[in-house]
Amino acid sequence: MNLAAVASTPQNTASTHKSSIFRATHHFHIVGYRVPRINSRIKSGDFLAGGHTWALLCDFGEKGDDHLSSITLELVATGNSKGDVVVAMASLRMDDPRGRWPAAVWRSDGHNAFSKTGKSWKLTLPDLFRGHEALYVEDDCLTILCTVDVLDEKPVAKTESTKRLVVAVPSSPTISQDLEKLMLPDASSGVPPDVTFLVEQTEIKAHKLVLAMCSSVFAAEFRWHSSASTAGARAIRIDDMSVSTFRAMVRFIYTEELPIRPSKNVGRRPSKARPVKPWHATCSWQPTGTTWKG
Numbered sequence: 001m002n003l004a005a006v007a008s009t010p011q012n013t014a015s016t017h018k019s020s021i022f023r024a025t026h027h028f029h030i031v032g033y034r035v036p037r038i039n040s041r042i043k044s045g046d047f048l049a050g051g052h053t054w055a056l057l058c059d060f061g062e063k064g065d066d067h068l069s070s071i072t073l074e075l076v077a078t079g080n081s082k083g084d085v086v087v088a089m090a091s092l093r094m095d096d097p098r099g100r101w102p103a104a105v106w107r108s109d110g111h112n113a114f115s116k117t118g119k120s121w122k123l124t125l126p127d128l129f130r131g132h133e134a135l136y137v138e139d140d141c142l143t144i145l146c147t148v149d150v151l152d153e154k155p156v157a158k159t160e161s162t163k164r165l166v167v168a169v170p171s172s173p174t175i176s177q178d179l180e181k182l183m184l185p186d187a188s189s190g191v192p193p194d195v196t197f198l199v200e201q202t203e204i205k206a207h208k209l210v211l212a213m214c215s216s217v218f219a220a221e222f223r224w225h226s227s228a229s230t231a232g233a234r235a236i237r238i239d240d241m242s243v244s245t246f247r248a249m250v251r252f253i254y255t256e257e258l259p260i261r262p263s264k265n266v267g268r269r270p271s272k273a274r275p276v277k278p279w280h281a282t283c284s285w286q287p288t289g290t291t292w293k294g
Contacts, residue, residue: 013161018154024049028056028144033137034066050150051079052086057120058144067133071144073121075114086114086150090121093145094129097138104128104136111151179254182207195222196235199246203235206250214253 028044037060044056057072073090091107104126112121129136136142182191193205211218221236238246252258 011161013159015159020152022050022150022152023147025145025147028146030058030142030144031140033140033142036066046076049148050152052150053077054148056144056146071123071125073123073146073148075119083116087111088114088151089149090123091147092123092126094126094136094142096135101135102128176255179210182210183251183254197246198235198237199241199243202243204246204250211253
């Protein structure tokens with residue numbers, strides 16, 4: 001076995017574990033706070049937090065009086081059929097209705113796990129509330145604000161192999177690319193050629209403006225023929241250049257690219273264009289045998 005080959009192709013995998021917290025707040029209004037009760041425990045209405053149903057249990061008279069002695073958070077029903085453990089944190093808050101005293105607040109230091117055998121959690125009364133509950137009762141009504149934060153964890157479903165994606169980004173358009181479209185034989189560019197060259201009995205069509213802007217030689221040639229031509233003049237004959245060479249020169253003027261010929265020492269590969277320096281630095285052709293064809 002080639003260990004080097006095995007080591008060079010490692011297996012890449014990925015997995016994800018998701019955790020989130022769902023918060024819910026419940027206001028429990030105890031009206032008739034000082035009214036004698038038959039039962040020492042009262043229960044709030046059910047409320048939802050994290051997909052589970054909760055309730056508050058308030059106990060009175062633990063020390064032989066009618067004062068609130070403890071608050072218990074109870075998990076009434078779980079939101080999953082599996083009966084998994086529910087993890088939650090809680091906080092209590094009582095506000096002074098008159099706004100004269102600071103709020104009495106208690107927050108749990110950690111979380112509590114609720115299960116089938118343990119569905120209740122006895123919370124701690126805020127320190128400011130103990131012995132000063134009259135400050136937080138108005139019109140014989142006490143409001144308890146309970147906030148429950150439920151931890152939701154989603155286990156890893158599966159481990160997946162990572163894939164390396166390569167996205168090809170097209171190159172930015174250039175003037176040369178736009179000019180190259182003018183050379184398309186179907187004239188899809190919408191700008192037809194306006195000059196014809198006759199090279200070795202082959203007609204090659206082009207655009208005067210493109211050639212004149214890119215070559216002072218063609219600009220002078222067109223000016224001379226414009227003044228010396230007749231109404232029936234149609235083509236410029238090139239006698240001192242082959243068809244392939246002239247085509248390559250015209251293409252170079254349009255695109256500033258030349259084809260790469262395959263080397264004789266290597267296998268033939270599809271030729272591709274290579275960029276070259278601007279035409280005015282390389283093109284030095286001078287017509288020596290051009291004639292006007294009328």
